[in-house]
Amino acid sequence: MTDRIREFLRNRREDGPCVVVDLDVVRANYAAFARALPDTRVFYAVKANPAPEVLGVLAELGSCFDTASVAEIEMALAAGATPDRISFGNTIKKERDIARAFELGVRLFAVDAKAEVEKVARAAPGARIFCRILCDGAGAEWPLSRKFGCDPDMAADVLEHGHRLGLAAYGVSFHVGSQQKNVEAWDGALASAAAIFEECALRGLPLSLVNLGGGFPAKYLQDVPAAEAYGEAIFRALSRHFGNHLPETIIEPGRGMVGAAGMIEAEVVLISTKSDDDAMRWVYLDIGKFGGLAETMDEAIRYPIRTERDGDAVEPCVLAGPTCDSADVMYEKDPVLLPVSLAIGDKVLIEATGAYTTTYSAVAFNGFDPLRSYVI
Amino acid sequence: MTDRIREFLRNRREDGPCVVVDLDVVRANYAAFARALPDTRVFYAVKANPAPEVLGVLAELGSCFDTASVAEIEMALAAGATPDRISFGNTIKKERDIARAFELGVRLFAVDAKAEVEKVARAAPGARIFCRILCDGAGAEWPLSRKFGCDPDMAADVLEHGHRLGLAAYGVSFHVGSQQKNVEAWDGALASAAAIFEECALRGLPLSLVNLGGGFPAKYLQDVPAAEAYGEAIFRALSRHFGNHLPETIIEPGRGMVGAAGMIEAEVVLISTKSDDDAMRWVYLDIGKFGGLAETMDEAIRYPIRTERDGDAVEPCVLAGPTCDSADVMYEKDPVLLPVSLAIGDKVLIEATGAYTTTYSAVAFNGFDPLRSYVI
Numbered sequence: 001m002t003d004r005i006r007e008f009l010r011n012r013r014e015d016g017p018c019v020v021v022d023l024d025v026v027r028a029n030y031a032a033f034a035r036a037l038p039d040t041r042v043f044y045a046v047k048a049n050p051a052p053e054v055l056g057v058l059a060e061l062g063s064c065f066d067t068a069s070v071a072e073i074e075m076a077l078a079a080g081a082t083p084d085r086i087s088f089g090n091t092i093k094k095e096r097d098i099a100r101a102f103e104l105g106v107r108l109f110a111v112d113a114k115a116e117v118e119k120v121a122r123a124a125p126g127a128r129i130f131c132r133i134l135c136d137g138a139g140a141e142w143p144l145s146r147k148f149g150c151d152p153d154m155a156a157d158v159l160e161h162g163h164r165l166g167l168a169a170y171g172v173s174f175h176v177g178s179q180q181k182n183v184e185a186w187d188g189a190l191a192s193a194a195a196i197f198e199e200c201a202l203r204g205l206p207l208s209l210v211n212l213g214g215g216f217p218a219k220y221l222q223d224v225p226a227a228e229a230y231g232e233a234i235f236r237a238l239s240r241h242f243g244n245h246l247p248e249t250i251i252e253p254g255r256g257m258v259g260a261a262g263m264i265e266a267e268v269v270l271i272s273t274k275s276d277d278d279a280m281r282w283v284y285l286d287i288g289k290f291g292g293l294a295e296t297m298d299e300a301i302r303y304p305i306r307t308e309r310d311g312d313a314v315e316p317c318v319l320a321g322p323t324c325d326s327a328d329v330m331y332e333k334d335p336v337l338l339p340v341s342l343a344i345g346d347k348v349l350i351e352a353t354g355a356y357t358t359t360y361s362a363v364a365f366n367g368f369d370p371l372r373s374y375v376i
Numbered sequence: 377m378t379d380r381i382r383e384f385l386r387n388r389r390e391d392g393p394c395v396v397v398d399l400d401v402v403r404a405n406y407a408a409f410a411r412a413l414p415d416t417r418v419f420y421a422v423k424a425n426p427a428p429e430v431l432g433v434l435a436e437l438g439s440c441f442d443t444a445s446v447a448e449i450e451m452a453l454a455a456g457a458t459p460d461r462i463s464f465g466n467t468i469k470k471e472r473d474i475a476r477a478f479e480l481g482v483r484l485f486a487v488d489a490k491a492e493v494e495k496v497a498r499a500a501p502g503a504r505i506f507c508r509i510l511c512d513g514a515g516a517e518w519p520l521s522r523k524f525g526c527d528p529d530m531a532a533d534v535l536e537h538g539h540r541l542g543l544a545a546y547g548v549s550f551h552v553g554s555q556q557k558n559v560e561a562w563d564g565a566l567a568s569a570a571a572i573f574e575e576c577a578l579r580g581l582p583l584s585l586v587n588l589g590g591g592f593p594a595k596y597l598q599d600v601p602a603a604e605a606y607g608e609a610i611f612r613a614l615s616r617h618f619g620n621h622l623p624e625t626i627i628e629p630g631r632g633m634v635g636a637a638g639m640i641e642a643e644v645v646l647i648s649t650k651s652d653d654d655a656m657r658w659v660y661l662d663i664g665k666f667g668g669l670a671e672t673m674d675e676a677i678r679y680p681i682r683t684e685r686d687g688d689a690v691e692p693c694v695l696a697g698p699t700c701d702s703a704d705v706m707y708e709k710d711p712v713l714l715p716v717s718l719a720i721g722d723k724v725l726i727e728a729t730g731a732y733t734t735t736y737s738a739v740a741f742n743g744f745d746p747l748r749s750y751v752i
Binding site for chain 1: 421422423426443444445446447448451465466467468469470471488489490491492495510521522523524525526527529530533554643645646647648649650651652654658660662666670673696698699700701702703704705708720721734735736737738739740741742743744745746
């Protein structure tokens with residue numbers, strides 16, 4: 001909660017829930033990453049929050065951009081990034097989207113399978129590819145499935161396949177899992193990356209890049225290590241596995257860049273109990289899982305919630321959204337502590353909601369508007 | 377899959393995934409409900425699919441509308457429904473939204489708590505209220521939480537509270553769980569409803585209405601009972617619990633009305649395996665959990681998937697969406713059987729996707745457009 005956001009909310013004309021993003025926090029986070037990993041280029045993960053103002057500020061600061069679609073590439077370009085500062089980081093791309101990215105000047109593509117390599121070779125001849133490898137994601141709060149990446153043993157084959165088709169086998173990427181709180185999580189993946197570098201070198205394919213991915217956390221309920229701690233641990237792991245031949249590195253922070261910069265203001269619509277002898281209160285807000293808080297799925301991300309009555313006695317409450325969908329319940333297995341004095345019509349502030357909120361919200365589920373966003 | 381949808385898809389200019397809804401199926405479903413429960417009024421659950429064409433056809437056929445928000449009330453009115461055919465069925469309403477609905481002529485409101493009753497009494501003086509009660513949802517495929525409804529023991533108090541504040545205590549509602557395949561599921565809730573009618577009568581508050589809710593299934597992979605079977609079972613249960621004094625009844629079908637009317641056409645973007653010795657194929661489509669298939673959450677709803685290669689040998693595949701989100705995996709615990717011959721670029725048809733798809737889709741997650749919808 002920054003003074004600028006507080007001031008903005010004091011003056012806004014109420015019109016339902018909204019998120020407010022403070023660009024000063026984005027600037028400070030960018031500076032912290034740049035300081036913590038001085039030899040590493042920052043590729044902001046546009047999907048975390050593609051607001052033009054956020055992209056504009058980051059472009060100006062010198063950030064590069066990790067994009068998931070042609071639309072995100074166009075947004076990064078519109079914000080002032082040159083195409084050499086853009087990576088098409090989605091391993092799942094239609095061939096016509098690869099062609100469009102190539103037309104727009106993008107020359108760096110993620111792959112994790114030979115079939116994807118073939119599409120890139122046809123639609124983006126000569127481009128650089130990096131191969132994403134699987135990583136176990138232990139220590140991360142947002143679930144990491146096996147969806148992206150191939151087994152490290154397969155990476156050299158994938159890259160060599162690209163080389164034979166005229167692409168530049170450029171490097172390796174991985175992702176240690178979103179909201180990763182273990183600063184040592186990069187170590188195992190870097191060991192795998194170093195082995196792939198070695199294998200490729202033996203095949204006459206010297207690699208250059210290690211894409212360290214994202215995973216840098218935002219502070220929600222619990223404290224998280226500072227950017228410096230990540231920088232130091234990653235540098236140690238790089239030295240351990242690559243010795244004096246440090247590769248070119250990039251990181252792709254999304255949540256870590258914008259999460260803490262945003263705050264949602266919502267309203268209490270109803271407080272009730274299910275029966276006279278059930279002590280558990282249900283607190284219903286005008287925002288829920290379908291209005292921007294999709295990351296509460298399985299109660300994965302636990303946002304700090306502030307009210308005007310903080311300091312009063314608290315009790316556990318189930319927190320739910322406003323839609324007619326039974327699944328639109330945010331915290332029930334592990335209820336939230338809210339003031340007993342909380343009342344219908346009260347405002348609540350949901351902190352650290354600058355990432356993965358606006359674009360996650362449903363178009364018009366139950367007739368509710370998507371989450372409004374203000375960038376200040 | 378209807379001939380009209382097949383014909384439409386043959387002629388459309390490709391522009392990414394889309395859902396096509398055939399109004400003939402909606403008409404047939406409406407007629408089936410009207411025939412199965414001739415003395416019951418149909419309140420279509422607008423949230424299932426609020427396309428103006430769908431609402432227009434249903435308004436013309438005489439349907440009433442169950443709405444979740446002021447926006448949905450406005451859509452129903454725009455489609456030609458008079459306000460006396462509209463119920464504000466969300467138990468979680470802002471007082472200003474109740475006031476707006478009242479201004480628009482709506483006089484029927486759902487409640488499940490005294491605090492909600494007080495809002496309705498202030499903002500919609502004299503209106504009719506029905507109290508939603510909890511129901512266990514056994515036999516339903518889409519999870520039913522304790523989010524909506526109060527314990528049946530509390531319902532008479534809630535209704536009496538409304539009466540004292542000048543509202544008309546009008547009835548009881550419940551929901552047996554979405555995609556409910558047990559035609560007997562209404563029995564237990566009707567027993568509770570009858571007990572509440574009795575208790576209210578003793579308090580001098582004769583009730584009129586039993587809102588039987590939704591729950592009527594669409595046919596996905598498995599066969600589901602026909603509307604007649606539901607009609608007969610519900611009529612038997614009504615007679616069992618209300619004897620000769622049958623209450624006025626309404627149903628709120630959503631999925632059962634439009635689910636089977638729609639079909640999504642999507643494209644295979646990538647097929648890969650995670651390693652050379654892993655037999656499990658991953659099939660990535662250009663639509664996923666954030667593009668309209670949110671109900672695949674926890675693999676709850678299993679849509680039938682058709683390809684042009686059906687009939688070829690099949691093998692189990694993990695099915696995932698196109699976004700850079702690890703959670704955007706649809707069927708993994710229980711993979712889908714797809715043809716071994718399936719290839720990148722193939723079209724797949726996802727059947728029975730007329731309900732809870734368009735409005736569930738994210739605004740622009742990863743830069744992807746929301747699901748396109750065509751109503752024919």
